[in-house]
Amino acid sequence: MGRPSLAGERRGQILRAAAQSVARYGLAGTTQERIAAAAGMSRSHIRHYMGNHDELIDALWDHVITPYFEAMHAALNGHAPQERLPALVDFLFGPQMARNEDDLVIEALISGAMHDLRLRGRIYDSYSRLEREIARTVREAVPGCESAESLQIAYALICLAFGHSTLAPLPFPPSRQAGMKALAVQMLEALRPGEGRAAR
Template sequence: MGRPSLAEERREQILRAAAQSVARYGLAGSTQERIAAAAGMSRSHIRHYVGNRDELIDALWDHVITPYFEATHAALTGLAPDAQLRALVDFLFGPQMARNEDDLVIEALISGAMHDVRLRGRIYDSYSRLEREIAKTIREAVPGCESAESLQLAYALICMAFGHSTLAPLPFPASRPAGLKVLAMQMIEALRADRAGQAAGR
């Protein structure tokens, strides 16, 4: 297998430098000059290997969010529907979602999206795709579950998981995240029982 191309190496180097810069200085403070200096390159290298600022931000978003989505997919691959749902909850509230520097980048980009319609749409596309994938997992494991309610529960699970990740650096007792995971499963089981009851009543 051949080595990655120089362009791929340079692009990865730039994105790592951009992530470090955004984590430290925020999105507004991460100029192309600052990122170029951190990467040991010139601003023209940034434009050559990644593109303009919007293209750099898009690439940075993919750089930090894609590993989470890939890990979520990997955690569910090859499992039966009910086992997939349990594995999903284990993943969302497990050590895989532990706080790291990429979370600072994700939060900075989401904050930047408040004033950037283009970036907001980009981020929304990613999270809505995740919401749909989680909703699909729910529907496959809960017979009779409709699309709207699976999406609502998927959104709730995403909010709970990312809220938990945001508060993770604070010294809450270990029972808090454990209780959150139990609550997530209770929500799923309540939906399952409701759908089973409806099916029995027909």
């Protein structure tokens, strides 16, 4: 019986090293030499397991963004449609979105995408998917909510949550987070059937 492939283990090791390098040196300062040194491998190993530079960066983006999608799905699973909106707000403004080293990687990749059309498209695909998933959650919880409106709400929620996360290292008082969460709740409550909605 042959030995099990080490490719998955090696890829994980390389991606962790790449994330550390991008967090420390930025995207432009992250070289294959630095990734190889951090991973304890040669440059040829990096290329063997990860492919070319673009393939490595794509895999790194998936490595840092996928856990957020998985955590959001876990936060919403098991809830009835009407209960998913409070669960969504709790997720977007809760400890799962607290800043960590992955945020440095995500921000470096987004910054790098300003000069890389291919990477920009890759990142846009992820955030567009997030927007669609949140919009679908809104429509399922609020019958009669139109697609365009749900997408606008989804985009606003993403901007509120990610903007807050980006500013979290600054010494704003804790009331700012509570204020952003309350604003998100108000925005969603305005979608509920009632006099305010009927009058539009």
